[in-house]
Amino acid sequence: MAAVWTLGINHNTAPLDVRGRFAFAMDRIAPHLEALRRAHPVAQANALPEAAIVSTCNRTEIYCAGDEMAMDHTLDWLAQSGGVSVQELRHHTYRLQGPEAARHAFRVASGLDSMVLGEAQILGQLKDAVRAADEAGALGTTLSQLFQRSFAVAKEVRTSTEIGAHSISMAAAGVRLASNLFEDLSRIKVLFVGAGEMIELCATHWAARQPASMAIANRTLERGEKLASRFGAEALLLSDLPNRLHEFDAIISCTASSLPLIGLGAVERALKRRKHRPLFMVDLAVPRDIEPEVQRLSDVYLYTVDDLAQVVQTAQANRQAAVAQAEAIVDAGVQSFMHWVDQRETVPLIQQLQAQADDWRQAELARARKALAKGEDMDAVLEALSRGLTQKMLHGAMAELRAGDASTRERAMHAIRHFFLRNSR
Structure with a gap:
């Protein structure tokens, strides 16, 4: 499963003139994304990493869903783009992975990481960046989920708290x-x-x-x-x-x-x-x-x-209560997103399990149809069909229980009780 991470600079980590070196014009985002993704160490023609570039006057951030080791290559690419040394840029950057990357994206969208606490302009800028990445073909399922959830969190923060009330733009x-x-x-x-x-x-x-x-x-x-x-x-x-x-x-x-x-x-x-x-x-x-x-x-x-x-x-001094509320909403959003990411890891196994069960079902149905065509008793055919499905479903479990290794049998017994006997008394 691709890891979510972000690398960036903002008004807290880099002075104005440094940020100015890494300002990407919106109409040039597509070629920059192409170059960035091609710089990925395992990039292939049909397997480029997901990526998005957010560039405003206060920040330049790169979001990716891919190998975490690629952050070093991304830092090299960004340094080259801005015409500075990797050492100098590293001094100003932050690197966030997994839940911290998600939390950062949600806080940015909600105006919690802005110069002006609660300002609404960043949300529009973030949506523009996501739209540009999507049009460039750089977004996949993971980053799309990250950003759509960030927009939902931002909406809840603005409707449920007074984070933007009385802010001076x-x-x-x-x-x-x-x-x-x-x-x-x-x-x-x-x-x-x-x-x-x-x-x-x-x-x-x-x-x-x-x-x-x-x-x-x-x-x-x-x-x-x-x-x-x-x-x-x-x-x-x-x-x-x-x-x-x-x-x-x-x-x-x-x-x-x-x-x-x-x-x-x-x-x-x-x-x-x-x-x-x-x-x-x-x-x-x-x-x-x-x-x-x-x-x-x-x-x-x-x-x-x-x-x-x-x-x-x-x-901003009088809005700490609103900030606390907003941070709680962000935390809930992070937990929900990470739960979705964890579930994504089981998708291939679920698909394999469903395919295997469907193969068994088709085989037993074919056998039952042949028996009915020969004029065999319907009750007997249904009995054979149900017995055939049951035997196929239990074959693996029975084989593990008969294994000679004691530790294997112990693990099998625990798993079988959990999956097959959870409702028995």
Whole structure:
């Protein structure tokens, strides 16, 4: 039976710039999964291991159902993908097997392992990762069960506890930080870079504060215009940024770019045109959208995804009772999943037993039909059929009882009493 295990890095084990090296774009998951599975030491054309890759700004995790020894090969593959040494990556990774791997998956889905305790976005990201793995043909029965059960556990946690109540999201935390810098948010101009789910969430929070103006810059104008129309915002192209950056007081960026979109030089030029009025910047992307050197500029207040995590911690202290409830739900889910895994090991034996019994049944039926065709008495034929089945069923047990070895007979006696005589008095 394939073992379930996971190997990963997250916001607790690796800094932002390390996590950025291992950010897998969703539209590239399929080839990455193919390469990962082919790197498995016992991979064969028709027997590749089950695998899924979960990649968000807070974590990159690989889930597998296969040989536990393959974790070392997976670590090598991941290190090569991120361009770091195996030794360096090993320092930041965690390895979980069996029930601990299942518990981790359930806690991730439930928002218990997130920067923002109880945040709901991770569940959608996890479902996207599972869908991508399924479409790539990388999921099998075991991982499918693991993830479907993780979704069920997450649903129960959210409906049965208050784990997500009053949580401050990353988007809301950005607005809170800006309110500490600007006296009146209704007088500032806000620029959003990107048009994905996180930017949409951020724009929703900012729109509630009714800033003076909002603009959305995106690589493709069509998608930017679609989101901008929801908020009465202006749509820009990313290529417009160098000439427009100085116009905005707050810049929130979150794209899937593998390289920074806003560099030190562009920000310096913008500050000069702004006559050094303060510039508030939030970089929610992993890898970074804004060069980290921008942080050194005296009139810039730049916050990363890790910085915002510190803001949201204050909202989490009063939810320990909800956490305890959620952990209990997770534990029950783990026990149920591991019971299913254990039962899976007996499936081949059950199939063999059913096949053997069916062979006996078919043989005795064939013999009975021949006897009836010859005109033999029906009662006698039925008696012979039942006796033939009984003898076939008991043959193995009787042979063990007649064995010369005392220990063999003792084991046989115990098994026979358990399987055949459990209802006798």
